[in-house]
Amino acid sequence: METTVTIVLIPGLLCDASIWTSQVAALSQRAPVVVADLSTQDSITAMARDTLALAQGPLAVVGHSMGARVALEMVRLAPERIERLALLDTGAHPRRDGEEATRQVLVDLARREGMAALADRWLPPMVHEARTGDAALMEPLREMVKRATADQHDRQIRALLGRPNAREHLSAIACPTLVAVGRQDRWSPLAQHEEIAAAIPGARLVIIEDSGHMSPVEQPDQVTAALLAWLDMESPMTADRIPDTPLFDRERQRRGYRINKMAMGLSKPENREAFKADEEAYLDRFSLTADEKKAVMSRDWREMVRLGGNLFFILKISAVDPVRITEIGAHQAGMAHDAFLRDRLGKK
Amino acid sequence: MAKLIGGLGTSHVPSIAAALDKGLRDTPDWKPFFDGYIPGQDWVKEAKPDVAVVIFNDHGNSFFLDRVPTFAVGCAEEYKPVDEGWGPRPIPPFQGAVDFSWHLVDTLVENRFDPMICQEIDVDHGIQVPMELFWGRPAAWPVKVVPIFVNVIQYPIPLPSRCWELGQVLRKAIESYDSDERFVVVGTGGLSHQLQGARAGFVNPEADRAFLRDIAADPGKLASLSRERYVELFGSEGAELMMWLVMRGCMDEAVKVLHTHYFVPASMTGAGMIVLENEAGATGRAAA
Numbered sequence: 001m002e003t004t005v006t007i008v009l010i011p012g013l014l015c016d017a018s019i020w021t022s023q024v025a026a027l028s029q030r031a032p033v034v035v036a037d038l039s040t041q042d043s044i045t046a047m048a049r050d051t052l053a054l055a056q057g058p059l060a061v062v063g064h065s066m067g068a069r070v071a072l073e074m075v076r077l078a079p080e081r082i083e084r085l086a087l088l089d090t091g092a093h094p095r096r097d098g099e100e101a102t103r104q105v106l107v108d109l110a111r112r113e114g115m116a117a118l119a120d121r122w123l124p125p126m127v128h129e130a131r132t133g134d135a136a137l138m139e140p141l142r143e144m145v146k147r148a149t150a151d152q153h154d155r156q157i158r159a160l161l162g163r164p165n166a167r168e169h170l171s172a173i174a175c176p177t178l179v180a181v182g183r184q185d186r187w188s189p190l191a192q193h194e195e196i197a198a199a200i201p202g203a204r205l206v207i208i209e210d211s212g213h214m215s216p217v218e219q220p221d222q223v224t225a226a227l228l229a230w231l232d233m234e235s236p237m238t239a240d241r242i243p244d245t246p247l248f249d250r251e252r253q254r255r256g257y258r259i260n261k262m263a264m265g266l267s268k269p270e271n272r273e274a275f276k277a278d279e280e281a282y283l284d285r286f287s288l289t290a291d292e293k294k295a296v297m298s299r300d301w302r303e304m305v306r307l308g309g310n311l312f313f314i315l316k317i318s319a320v321d322p323v324r325i326t327e328i329g330a331h332q333a334g335m336a337h338d339a340f341l342r343d344r345l346g347k348k
Numbered sequence: 349m350a351k352l353i354g355g356l357g358t359s360h361v362p363s364i365a366a367a368l369d370k371g372l373r374d375t376p377d378w379k380p381f382f383d384g385y386i387p388g389q390d391w392v393k394e395a396k397p398d399v400a401v402v403i404f405n406d407h408g409n410s411f412f413l414d415r416v417p418t419f420a421v422g423c424a425e426e427y428k429p430v431d432e433g434w435g436p437r438p439i440p441p442f443q444g445a446v447d448f449s450w451h452l453v454d455t456l457v458e459n460r461f462d463p464m465i466c467q468e469i470d471v472d473h474g475i476q477v478p479m480e481l482f483w484g485r486p487a488a489w490p491v492k493v494v495p496i497f498v499n500v501i502q503y504p505i506p507l508p509s510r511c512w513e514l515g516q517v518l519r520k521a522i523e524s525y526d527s528d529e530r531f532v533v534v535g536t537g538g539l540s541h542q543l544q545g546a547r548a549g550f551v552n553p554e555a556d557r558a559f560l561r562d563i564a565a566d567p568g569k570l571a572s573l574s575r576e577r578y579v580e581l582f583g584s585e586g587a588e589l590m591m592w593l594v595m596r597g598c599m600d601e602a603v604k605v606l607h608t609h610y611f612v613p614a615s616m617t618g619a620g621m622i623v624l625e626n627e628a629g630a631t632g633r634a635a636a
């Protein structure tokens with residue numbers, strides 16, 4: 001991990017730094033840690049902008065619940081700064097039908113009867129069913145909700161109701177991503193996280209056992225362990241992230257199997273003779289498609305690579321029908337050979 | 349116990365072999381490249397290793413995509429140069445060091461590396477070219493070889509840090525090998541080059557020169573880079589440079605750089621060489 005990275009922990013609705021106590025202690029051994037404050041803004045975008053401004057340079061962002069929605073918005077606003085992303089107990093979908101009315105009930109309750117009443121109503125479904133009577137867990141959460149105000153709750157609900165649809169951006173996320181959820185999360189269930197993890201290239205899904213929605217406080221050790229492992233997680237290598245550089249990944253290997261097998265055959269002298277004698281008949285032995293045959297027979301190197309051909313294999317064609325490797329390079333680069341030698345390879 | 353007398357690094361560009369086969373060694377295009385290897389050849393003549401452990405990748409010659417080992421170790425009596433499509437090359441077969449190969453496989457597995465074991469396998473330019481660059485064109489090779497194959501072509505390729513760890517286990521194997529033989533470890537591949545895609549022809553002399561410095565002075569930095577960073581810095585095929593980390597992981601933390609050489613372009617590649625010895629001298633020579 002880069003030494004300059006800052007870990008940003010983002011709490012959810014009505015939550016504050018207290019839910020991250022355990023994680024702050026462990027993660028600050030690895031990098032500077034800051035906790036976001038979402039108590040003053042009334043839109044997810046404003047929350048994301050303020051959180052981006054908490055530190056300079058690359059960020060490793062951990063969001064819980066609404067905090068994870070803010071994290072997703074940060075990736076949308078500043079993908080170049082987000083080095084890694086962890087989404088805990090959350091959702092990526094836009095506002096659902098009827099959601100406004102359900103939430104309004106709680107807004108009114110907080111206004112009418114105060115934050116203690118809101119805590120009594122709102123907190124129990126947030127934790128594992130078996131622990132609603134666990135004072136060691138519930139009391140600090142109650143105190144935290146009472147520290148918040150009805151105005152803050154109002155603003156945060158407005159932010160949630162006006163949230164952007166983060167779903168359509170998931171496939172563009174290109175940093176190492178952790179998606180974690182309490183197995184007994186009743187508010188944002190496991191299936192929802194499976195969907196999110198499937199949509200983000202290379203994302204890792206971790207299930208926090210014996211935990212409801214409040215996983216950072218319900219199972220702090222499991223969450224911390226998942227985050228420590230996530231700090232060492234490699235970038236996904238499935239998509240082509242380096243421009244004009246087709247890596248020989250899963251898709252290409254499968255796509256190009258026939259064409260590469262055909263070319264591999266040219267290691268044998270008798271196959272080289274067969275290729276020379278009747279190229280099309282030789283290609284047919286490997287069941288090449290019409291497109292693949294056309295690319296090979298017209299020595300269209302760029303197209304062969306597009307079809308999954310790998311240079312180490314298809315180069316063997318040039319052993320039968322000589323062409324310099326620099327000419328193959330120039331063809332793919334779309335350059336004249338002498339310009340390619342000069343501009344790419346620095347030949348005088 | 350066996351002695352580790354040094355670590356070598358070199359490119360293994362196939363055009364180098366083709367240039368030798370065609371008698372182009374002393375042409376203006378190639379002479380400066382080959383001349384730069386003379387100090388490396390002199391070191392080999394002087395140091396007289398008995399066994400060369402050579403880390404390289406197969407390039408679709410001995411393995412097809414039907415079965416691709418991430419790491420494989422040659423355990424054969426002999427390794428024949430493979431016909432890559434251009435016909436057989438005029439170089440002698442390589443003699444194996446079977447007993448050490450099996451000792452290496454044992455040590456690897458005991459240390460949680462589980463390689464493919466190859467008792468009959470031909471070898472391509474990945475090992476041929478380094479051997480020719482350091483040992484020339486003898487009628488018979490004066491050194492036995494132990495090939496270690498690393499998959500750096502089909503994704504997922506291993507992590508650079510894993511190559512480094514492999515080197516550390518290789519070191520254990522050499523140090524625990526009951527023999528008087530003198531070992532040299534040869535990391536091969538690179539430096540920057542890219543053969544595929546519209547970025548073909550990418551070379552990065554600045555990154556290559558930094559690599560030649562860091563591989564000696566700050567290898568931990570190179571071992572901690574991601575695969576993607578290797579591709580970014582050195583090109584899609586240049587990422588194979590991570591195989592030098594196996595050699596470097598085998599050496600002491602403090603090494604002496606005896607020789608380096610850099611030349612660009614050799615065909616489409618930034619080509620380089622390094623000769624390293626442990627600062628503390630050959631391992632296993634504590635009594636001296």
Ligand SMILES: [Fe+2]
Nearest residue numbers: 405474537588
């Ligand atoms: Fe290679």
